[in-house]
Every structure is written in structure tokens, then in C-alpha cells.
Amino acid sequence: MEIVLHHYPMSPFAELARVAHGLKDLDYRSVIIPSIMPKPGLVALTGGYARTPVLQIGADLYCDTAKIIDALEAHTPRPSLYPAPLGDLHRMLAGWAGAAQFTAHVGAALGSLPPGALPQAFIDDRKARFGLDMASLARATPHLASQAVTAATWLDAVLADGRAFVGGDAAGHADLAFYSNLWFVRGRAAGTPAEQAIAALPNLSAWYDRVAAFGHGRPVEASADDALALARAATPDLGEDVDASSGFTAGQRVKVRTDGSGDAPVEGQLLRLSPRGIAVVRDLDGGGHVVVNFPRLGQMVLPA
Numbered sequence: 001m002e003i004v005l006h007h008y009p010m011s012p013f014a015e016l017a018r019v020a021h022g023l024k025d026l027d028y029r030s031v032i033i034p035s036i037m038p039k040p041g042l043v044a045l046t047g048g049y050a051r052t053p054v055l056q057i058g059a060d061l062y063c064d065t066a067k068i069i070d071a072l073e074a075h076t077p078r079p080s081l082y083p084a085p086l087g088d089l090h091r092m093l094a095g096w097a098g099a100a101q102f103t104a105h106v107g108a109a110l111g112s113l114p115p116g117a118l119p120q121a122f123i124d125d126r127k128a129r130f131g132l133d134m135a136s137l138a139r140a141t142p143h144l145a146s147q148a149v150t151a152a153t154w155l156d157a158v159l160a161d162g163r164a165f166v167g168g169d170a171a172g173h174a175d176l177a178f179y180s181n182l183w184f185v186r187g188r189a190a191g192t193p194a195e196q197a198i199a200a201l202p203n204l205s206a207w208y209d210r211v212a213a214f215g216h217g218r219p220v221e222a223s224a225d226d227a228l229a230l231a232r233a234a235t236p237d238l239g240e241d242v243d244a245s246s247g248f249t250a251g252q253r254v255k256v257r258t259d260g261s262g263d264a265p266v267e268g269q270l271l272r273l274s275p276r277g278i279a280v281v282r283d284l285d286g287g288g289h290v291v292v293n294f295p296r297l298g299q300m301v302l303p304a
């Protein structure tokens with residue numbers, strides 16, 4: 001079944017997903033989505049989720065890199081992104097990298113840009129959807145930079161025993177999550193004191209180059225229409241797995257809302273709800289249906 005990655009070049013979470021495709025040496029279709037709303041092609045598939053990236057395998061959609069990595073693991077199990085000895089600890093480390101540390105790295109990088117460097121439409125979009133305020137960000141930038149430098153220094157110390165990756169000989173989800181934050185700082189904040197302090201960490205720099213060497217796999221450009229046609233032609237995984245303790249039942253109509261985002265919730269019929277994830281089935285306008293998958297953490301499920 002064909003893999004489609006919906007993403008845009010500048011997104012750090014998209015970079016995490018791209019390097020996962022590189023590590024697993026995958027062929028895939030690459031659909032470039034807008035970096036701001038509206039995103040009609042993407043929302044036609046997901047029904048509301050508009051964050052970046054989204055993975056599509058036929059008529060199954062995977063929102064959030066946590067779920068995307070699970071889907072790639074199921075599609076191509078080797079090499080695993082949860083290698084021993086850390087195994088699922090990779091998830092916990094990646095969760096930290098993708099939350100407070102994402103804010104620190106990306107905030108420090110965006111906050112150090114000269115005034116006028118970011119398009120006003122981008123600033124307005126992030127303000128409306130995530131409450132971004134450029135004046136507050138400018139004030140917070142030295143603090144955010146200190147948090148990023150501290151995390152980078154910890155990582156450098158972890159790597160000081162000569163291990164190739166965070167958990168030993170094999171790279172995993174945590175490596176990609178730390179890498180994508182640092183990739184954004186390198187790309188957007190080159191020459192700032194924080195970026196220079198990070199670049200001076202020798203173990204970290206060598207590790208960074210090892211992760212970058214995985215590349216992005218083999219993307220072939222495709223359009224939003226191509227992706228929609230692929231979804232219509234495929235049959236999604238309609239398997240049910242709703243935990244009795246969840247208070248919900250399979251078949252019930254629900255809304256799935258991403259915590260901390262002003263984006264529209266995704267409404268559909270519940271298929272799966274457990275610590276393994278959330279899945280709802282929804283009809284596509286014009287025919288066909290898709291299953292939209294989320295990780296359990298970071299998503300609110302409400303009766304529709």
C-alpha cells in the first residue's frame with residue numbers, strides 16, 4: 001500500500017517524519033501542504049486536523065508524529081524506531097522533545113529572527129490557532145534559548161561514552177525527535193549565541209551528522225487530488241478496539257480535539273480507543289471513507 005506524507009519543508013515535526021522515512025529507506029509520495037490555514041486538501045481527508053505532518057497509507061490517516069511512527073513501524077518493522085535497550089522509553093523521550101523542548105528550540109529560533117523576517121500571515125495564523133504573541137516571544141527568547149542549550153548539553157553528556165545514538169548502537173524515535181528540534185535551530189537561528197553554543201558540543205555535533213545521514217528516503221511529488229484519489233480507491237482498517245474502561249463504545253459518534261489547538265475537532269464513528277491510540281471512521285465528501293488515527297496522549301475524546 002502506497003505511503004503519502006503531507007508536510008511542508010520548514011516544519012520540524014515534518015523533518016522528524018522525513019528522517020524516519022530515510023531510516024527505514026522508504027519510497028513515498030510527498031504532498032506539500034500550506035504552512036498556514038486554510039489547508040483544504042488536508043482537511044478534506046482528516047475532517048479537521050490541520051497540523052503538520054500527516055501520514056496517509058491508502059485510506060488510513062495518521063495524525064501526529066507519535067502515531068506516524070507507529071504506522072511506519074507496522075508498515076516496515078525493520079529497522080525498528082524502538083530498538084533495545086530503550087524500547088518504549090523512546091516514546092517518553094520523544095514526548096519530552098516534542099513538548100517543552102519543541103517550544104524552547106522553535107521559540108528561541110523564531111524569537112531571534114530580525115523583525116519582519118516572518119510573513120505577517122504566518123504570525124497571524126499562529127496567533128489565532130496557538131496564541132503566539134511576537135512581543136512576548138521576543139521577551140522569552142533568552143530564557144527559551146537557555147532551555148534548548150541545557151537540553152543539548154545533557155544530550156552531549158549522554159553521548160560522551162562513545163555511543164552512536166541516544167540508546168546505543170541503533171537510532172530510534174528519540175534521536176529523531178531531538179534531531180528535528182536542533183535542525184530547526186540550525187536552519188533558522190544560525191549564528192545566534194545559542195546556536196553557536198550548541199554547535200560547539202562535540203559529541204552532539206557528530207551524532208547530529210549521523211542522524212542527518214539517514215536522509216529522507218525516496219519522496220515522489222504528488223498533489224492533494226492524487227492523495228484524495230488514493231484514499232477513495234483504498235479500504236481502511238475498520239478493526240475495533242475500544243477499552244471497556246474508556247466509557248465509550250465502538251460505533252458511537254465522537255469528536256477528537258487536539259489539546260492546546262484552536263483547530264476544528266475531527267468528528268466520526270469511534271473504532272478504537274485505548275492507550276494504543278484513537279481511530280474514527282469518517283465519510284469523505286463525494287464518496288468513500290477514511291479512518292483517522294491519533295495517539296492517545298494529547299487528544300481529547302468527547303461524545304459528538
Ligand SMILES: N[C@@H](CCC(=O)N[C@@H](CS)C(=O)NCC(=O)O)C(=O)O
Pocket residue numbers: 011012013014035036037050051052053063064065066098
Ligand atoms: N504533536 C504533533 C505536533 C505537530 C505540530 O505542532 N506541528 C507544527 C509544525 S512543526 C504545526 O502543526 N504547526 C501548524 C501548522 O503547520 O499548520 C506531532 O508530533 O506531530
